[in-house]
Amino acid sequence: MEPRGMKKWRPFATMPEQYIGLQEVINKQAEVAQPVLTEEKMEQINFTLIEALHTNKQVYLTYYKQGQCITETGFIQFVDSLGDRFIFIDEVFELKNKMRLSDLVDVRIV
Structure with missing residues (x-):
């Protein structure tokens, strides 16, 4: 007799397209x-960005x-207010992320 393995826990996963579609619907409902x-608020974010940039906090x-x-948590490396861009180095992977200033919602110093 052969053990069923993971088949036991996924009995209805015979149609992967269904699960992909359901995941898309769930993700769409979770969007804000x-x-x-x-x-x-924009002035406060700008002031906090400049302070974090100059003090390296x-x-x-x-x-x-x-x-x-x-x-995310990390450090601000560069801010270009005219170009609507800034560079953020995340704490986990230490990668440089280029983002738009208009995408910011909140900035707080740790």
Whole structure:
């Protein structure tokens, strides 16, 4: 007799297209609209970015990407307010991420 292995735990996974479609529906329902920031909030974010850049302090960065608000921890390396770009080095993988300033939702110094 042969053991069933993982077949035992996935008895209805005979149609992978169904699960792909269901996952897309679940992801679509979990999406949120991009928050609209007030002038005061944008000024506060700008001030915090500049302070973190000059003092090389670690920040909590919350940004909007593909229907989700994502929070990461790391350091600000470069800010270009005219070009609407900044470079963020994340703490986990130490990778440089180029992002748009308009995608930012919140910035807090750790």
